[in-house]
Amino acid sequence: MHALSESSLRPLSYREVVAKYPEVPHFIILKIDVQRRGVTYTEAALTQADPARHMLQARSIFHSIGEKESLVPVSLLLRDGTSILSGPRPNATDPYVVDFIDGRLVLTDHGEVLEEVEYWLKPDFYDRLTSSGKPMWQVATPRPQRLDINPYAYCHYWDDGKGCKYCNIAAHYNKERRLNNKPLRLDPRDAYESVREAIRQPGRFLTVGMTCGSILGDGELFAEEVDIYIETLQAIGENFTTRRFPSQLVASAFSLEQLQRIHEQTGLLTYTSDIEVLDEEKFNWICPGKAVRPGYREWKRRLVDAVGIFGRGYVNTGIVGGVETAKPHGFATEEDGLRATLEEAEDLASKGVSTVYCVWVPITGSVFHKQQAPSLEYFVRLAQGLDSIRRYYGLLVDMDNYRICGNHPDTDLSRI
Numbered sequence: 026m027h028a029l030s031e032s033s034l035r036p037l038s039y040r041e042v043v044a045k046y047p048e049v050p051h052f053i054i055l056k057i058d059v060q061r062r063g064v065t066y067t068e069a070a071l072t073q074a075d076p077a078r079h080m081l082q083a084r085s086i087f088h089s090i091g092e093k094e095s096l097v098p099v100s101l102l103l104r105d106g107t108s109i110l111s112g113p114r115p116n117a118t119d120p121y122v123v124d125f126i127d128g129r130l131v132l133t134d135h136g137e138v139l140e141e142v143e144y145w146l147k148p149d150f151y152d153r154l155t156s157s158g159k160p161m162w163q164v165a166t167p168r169p170q171r172l173d174i175n176p177y178a179y180c181h182y183w184d185d186g187k188g189c190k191y192c193n194i195a196a197h198y199n200k201e202r203r204l205n206n207k208p209l210r211l212d213p214r215d216a217y218e219s220v221r222e223a224i225r226q227p228g229r230f231l232t233v234g235m236t237c238g239s240i241l242g243d244g245e246l247f248a249e250e251v252d253i254y255i256e257t258l259q260a261i262g263e264n265f266t267t268r269r270f271p272s273q274l275v276a277s278a279f280s281l282e283q284l285q286r287i288h289e290q291t292g293l294l295t296y297t298s299d300i301e302v303l304d305e306e307k308f309n310w311i312c313p314g315k316a317v318r319p320g321y322r323e324w325k326r327r328l329v330d331a332v333g334i335f336g337r338g339y340v341n342t343g344i345v346g347g348v349e350t351a352k353p354h355g356f357a358t359e360e361d362g363l364r365a366t367l368e369e370a371e372d373l374a375s376k377g378v379s380t381v382y383c384v385w386v387p388i389t390g391s392v393f394h395k396q397q398a399p400s401l402e403y404f405v406r407l408a409q410g411l412d413s414i415r416r417y418y419g420l421l422v423d424m425d426n427y428r429i430c431g432n433h434p435d436t437d438l439s440r441i
């Protein structure tokens with residue numbers, strides 16, 4: 026094991042981390058650091074963004090690109106197929122820069138050229154309209170090989186201000202509703218038609234991902250959320266001839282009965298429910314709504330229940346990697362945060378639940394927007410740790426691998 030360089034005066038730079046961890050491909054280290062620090066584009070790079078070929082517009086529950094403002098590339102692809110979900114980062118203070126130099130699009134850091142990049146290519150269905158007149162790019166957000174559907178645009182943990190402190194969904198929804206008339210609910214028929222058109226393109230898409238904010242309801246917890254997912258999954262499922270279709274639901278922690286209902290009534294293949302922070306005390310502080318309904322231990326118990334329904338290798342949980350070090354109540358040292366996170370991830374893996382992480386970005390619109398993410402080295406070791414745990418317990422990562430998702434450095438590592 027490598028010790029984190031916390032005792033040194035400054036965190037290691039990208040080049041230093043690459044040198045210290047030769048077993049980790051530099052593509053993955055670069056992906057992490059671009060997400061950590063953000064990215065901007067020179068004028069020369071933007072002239073290479075072609076609206077006829079590249080994705081310059083996207084609408085998700087956490088951010089929108091190209092709704093009315095000037096068009097920028099939605100995200101980046103590295104030479105080995107590694108995706109960088111770059112997203113908008115208006116508060117980035119030291120971003121990487123994409124430039125166009127000597128006929129190549131390149132990622133640069135303070136003028137140093139590091140790697141070639143490509144902009145994500147636009148799929149065929151992108152500019153088509155549904156029969157109700159909606160642009161399909163607003164209904165199904167494409168990644169290089171996955172379609173993302175958001176049936177509901179808000180999270181009701183924010184009703185009493187108890188949303189997760191790193192999350193901007195409420196601020197984003199309120200802004201988009203005001204500026205772009207963004208609907209709260211997606212019409213399942215629009216989802217059906219957009220998926221129908223998307224999968225006509227041979228070889229482009231591998232799977233359909235679906236997520237929305239949590240809907241708590243007045244009666245049985247999450248009952249309405251379950252109903253919305255069932256309705257949307259059934260509509261999308263009409264496009265497939267097989268009983269189950271390639272799909273991932275990223276949703277609240279449903280009860281055993283709710284999970285059984287989804288499994289029986291839809292063609293859903295895999296289930297994810299994000300625990301977000303793998304430590305009960307930190308979770309209670311960072312995710313105060315989830316801490317009460319249904320609570321940390323119950324969230325984990327429900328994940329294990331889901332393995333009994335969907336099967337080993339078909340259930341995982343996401344964490345917001347690094348947020349466990351947020352101030353003032355997070356882990357005091359990166360070493361402590363890493364140890365605690367990996368211990369609990371191992372416990373879940375021993376019960377058949379895999380853990381994947383996204384890089385924590387202290388994003389505008391979240392409570393934590395002025396915080397600082399941990400060091401690049403922390404994220405590299407987190408990726409190594411989660412990958413090692415999965416290998417030890419023989420857990421497949423295909424439900425969330427670099428092609429299907431592309432937003433988890435640890436599953437990028439699992440392809441090797």
Ligand code: SF4
Nearest residue numbers: 180188189192194238
């Ligand atoms: S559950 Fe937390 S992370 Fe998920 S949408 Fe709601 S506030 Fe955001």
